[in-house]
Amino acid sequence: MTGLVIDDVSMTFELPNGGNVEALKNINLQINEGELLSVLGPSGCGKTTLLNILAGFLAPTSGTMAMNGHAITGPHSERGMVFQQGALFEWMNVAKNIGFGPKMKGTPQAEIDAKVTELLGIVGLQDFAEKMIYEMSGGMQQRVALARCLANDPDIILMDEPLGALDALTREKMQSLVLDIWKKTGKTIILITHSVEEALLLGERLLVMAPRPGRVHKEYNLPFAEMGVGADLREVKRHPDFGPKRDEILSMIWDMEEEIMGRTESA
Amino acid sequence: MLQEVMDVIVTTLRMVVGITVIMAVFLLVSMGLSYLYALFSRGRGAAKGYTSLKTVTFGDESAVTANRFASVAAIVTIFLLWCIATGSSLIPTVLPPPFVGETQFEYTARNAEGATDTATVFVQVYGSDAERPAQPDSMPLGDGFAKNDYVQIVERRTKVLKAQNNDEGGKEDGYEVIEINGTPVTREAVVPFGKGEIYMTKQGSLSVRPATGMTMEALYLPPPEKVWSSFITLNKEGYQGVGLWENVFWSLIRVVIGFSLGCLFGIPLGFAMGLNSWLRGWFDPIVEFMRPVPPLALIPLVIIWFGIGEQGKISLLFLAALWIMTIAARAGVSGVNISKVHAAYSLGATRRQLLTKVILPNSLPEIFTGARVAMGVCWGTVVAAELVAAEKGAGKMIIAASKFSLTDIVIIGIIIIGVIGYGIDVLMRMAENKLVPWKGRG
Numbered sequence: 104m105t106g107l108v109i110d111d112v113s114m115t116f117e118l119p120n121g122g123n124v125e126a127l128k129n130i131n132l133q134i135n136e137g138e139l140l141s142v143l144g145p146s147g148c149g150k151t152t153l154l155n156i157l158a159g160f161l162a163p164t165s166g167t168m169a170m171n172g173h174a175i176t177g178p179h180s181e182r183g184m185v186f187q188q189g190a191l192f193e194w195m196n197v198a199k200n201i202g203f204g205p206k207m208k209g210t211p212q213a214e215i216d217a218k219v220t221e222l223l224g225i226v227g228l229q230d231f232a233e234k235m236i237y238e239m240s241g242g243m244q245q246r247v248a249l250a251r252c253l254a255n256d257p258d259i260i261l262m263d264e265p266l267g268a269l270d271a272l273t274r275e276k277m278q279s280l281v282l283d284i285w286k287k288t289g290k291t292i293i294l295i296t297h298s299v300e301e302a303l304l305l306g307e308r309l310l311v312m313a314p315r316p317g318r319v320h321k322e323y324n325l326p327f328a329e330m331g332v333g334a335d336l337r338e339v340k341r342h343p344d345f346g347p348k349r350d351e352i353l354s355m356i357w358d359m360e361e362e363i364m365g366r367t368e369s370a
Numbered sequence: 371m372l373q374e375v376m377d378v379i380v381t382t383l384r385m386v387v388g389i390t391v392i393m394a395v396f397l398l399v400s401m402g403l404s405y406l407y408a409l410f411s412r413g414r415g416a417a418k419g420y421t422s423l424k425t426v427t428f429g430d431e432s433a434v435t436a437n438r439f440a441s442v443a444a445i446v447t448i449f450l451l452w453c454i455a456t457g458s459s460l461i462p463t464v465l466p467p468p469f470v471g472e473t474q475f476e477y478t479a480r481n482a483e484g485a486t487d488t489a490t491v492f493v494q495v496y497g498s499d500a501e502r503p504a505q506p507d508s509m510p511l512g513d514g515f516a517k518n519d520y521v522q523i524v525e526r527r528t529k530v531l532k533a534q535n536n537d538e539g540g541k542e543d544g545y546e547v548i549e550i551n552g553t554p555v556t557r558e559a560v561v562p563f564g565k566g567e568i569y570m571t572k573q574g575s576l577s578v579r580p581a582t583g584m585t586m587e588a589l590y591l592p593p594p595e596k597v598w599s600s601f602i603t604l605n606k607e608g609y610q611g612v613g614l615w616e617n618v619f620w621s622l623i624r625v626v627i628g629f630s631l632g633c634l635f636g637i638p639l640g641f642a643m644g645l646n647s648w649l650r651g652w653f654d655p656i657v658e659f660m661r662p663v664p665p666l667a668l669i670p671l672v673i674i675w676f677g678i679g680e681q682g683k684i685s686l687l688f689l690a691a692l693w694i695m696t697i698a699a700r701a702g703v704s705g706v707n708i709s710k711v712h713a714a715y716s717l718g719a720t721r722r723q724l725l726t727k728v729i730l731p732n733s734l735p736e737i738f739t740g741a742r743v744a745m746g747v748c749w750g751t752v753v754a755a756e757l758v759a760a761e762k763g764a765g766k767m768i769i770a771a772s773k774f775s776l777t778d779i780v781i782i783g784i785i786i787i788g789v790i791g792y793g794i795d796v797l798m799r800m801a802e803n804k805l806v807p808w809k810g811r812g
Contacts, residue, residue: 160712180718190709193808194731204717207727237808255717 112166125316141306149317183257204255242273456593457585482544487514628687640699678759698740702733
């Protein structure tokens with residue numbers, strides 16, 4: 104069985120005051136190999152918790168997950184992770200950051216170098232191999248983070264709002280890059296985002312999650328990611344289906360937010 | 371008790387006045403120079419750079435940089451104030467120096483019979499670092515019952531002249547000195563004369579006080595040229611059989627060994643505390659208790675335990691550095707961004723690799739900050755420990771010199787201690803920039 108199977112996963116946090124928060128309740132998902140899945144939802148809907156469980160940083164209170172047929176019990180290099188920011192190693196230059204994974208596995212240096220050079224080309228940082236991380240802009244740093252993740256050749260890439268801290272222009276370029284990488288490498292990618300547009304553009308499949316308890320509210324299959332590969336993303340946004348979809352999802356999330364607010368106010 | 375507290379309050383108030391005066395003088399000089407500097411630099415080409423274009427500079431911390439001209443001027447000012455206060459020969463006289471040389475005055479005495487007679491007192495005042503001049507072989511004693519006298523006095527000092535011992539009938543009841551230079555005088559009164567003043571004691575003797583001037587006595591603060599010449603001598607001959615740099619070397623060696631031991635044990639300890647709950651709980655009470663204890667408070671215990679030898683001092687410095695390094699290393703480990711740890715595990719790192727490739731380098735900036743603090747504390751502690759007990763060392767040199775009132779050696783020692791302390795910090799900062807260039811830029 105290839106791909107990622109999530110079977111009835113629930114996650115309950117205990118609060119210091121004795122109460123419980125159901126961060127996730129009865130999540131069932133099947134993610135196929137090569138799929139590009141984006142996950143969207145208001146704050147507190149458990150999307151980051153879900154990603155941390157998939158990465159193996161958290162164990163769910165109930166339910167199981169399996170990757171290519173074997174259970175997920177902890178972090179593993181088959182599941183690569185791209186963080187929002189601050190996860191690069193400042194004491195290493197770009198090349199060493201990218202080569203970190205292979206190096207940890209004891210890959211010969213010549214192979215690492217070749218891999219790093221190839222990846223630098225893919226993310227467009229050919230001339231920056233020797234630069235230190237703190238000398239680079241936020242967008243460039245996220246390119247390095249992507250390359251570092253790819254260097255390990257993971258089966259699935261988990262992205263936790265990787266573009267959330269970037270400015271609008273850089274963000275657009277990076278969205279194209281993510282699509283390119285998806286197409287070129289054929290990796291399975293799960294991307295968590297706050298941005299409805301980004302979720303539409305970068306989701307072959309899009310999950311909208313709802314909070315309290317965290318659950319999958321609605322699922323879409325979308326054509327935009329496929330359209331966006333190698334194309335101008337602004338063209339994609341002008342597609343007649345794009346606007347209505349965006350509005351539909353936005354109002355869905357607005358309703359959830361209002362419901363949360365109402366609940367807090369009445370409580 | 372209450373009286374003592376009141377005394378302290380009064381002393382404090384007087385200090386406030388004194389400090390205000392000193393600061394005011396220093397600031398006035400500073401303001402004057404600043405005005406001159408502004409006059410001088412105006413019209414010499416506009417300042418360049420981005421900061422010069424800022425219109426809001428007051429309150430913008432980044433627009434305030436140390437004016438190096440002001441720094442140099444401040445050092446020169448302090449040096450000049452030193453010269454002025456001590457009446458240095460490097461600059462023209464500003465404050466009147468103490469009187470040195472020959473002078474004289476006349477006194478008129480009345481004997482038991484009621485007759486009066488006048489005699490002259492020759493006063494010779496000589497410098498404190500000069501040889502005592504030879505006394506003249508013979509001196510005209512003058513006629514009448516009052517005889518001329520001769521006194522030799524060290525500058526700034528006082529000498530009691532017993533005119534009655536020399537005068538005929540001086541021991542008889544009714545003998546009394548009644549005038550000095552023609553001015554009537556009574557017991558416990560002061561009469562000025564040419565180069566000083568004369569105080570008549572309760573017993574009727576004359577206390578001769580040559581003018582002390584307004585400069586500071588070398589005992590309290592020697593002039594720069596004297597300190598410099600002492601430095602040359604000290605450099606050549608050492609003090610009490612130990613060379614100047616040998617003393618400094620021993621202090622440094624102690625600091626280096628104590629600090630290294632502190633790092634050697636403190637950093638692993640801090641890592642252990644940062645990575646393991648049991649060890650954190652185990653060491654927490656010890657570290658939290660020892661951290662606020664000033665190392666100087668441990669000196670007596672260390673002397674009791676280890677004596678005054680090297681072991682005691684190195685133990686003290688080890689303890690001074692240990693807790694600082696432990697806490698720095700612990701903070702470095704705790705400060706690692708969890709994303710970095712997650713990333714490393716996701717990239718296939720083992721626990722050991724995580725420790726050596728991520729946690730250790732990530733904590734280096736904190737460790738360096740701790741090392742700078744620890745070095746400063748160690749340097750201060752070693753000097754203090756040497757003040758208490760040592761055979762060699764910068765602190766030992768100055769405390770030994772102070773016992774013989776060799777103020778110049780004390781001042782040389784203090785300057786060297788300060789310069790070395792500053793040098794250590796500069797070196798640590800350079801090492802920091804070289805080894806952890808990402809510090810504060812993460």
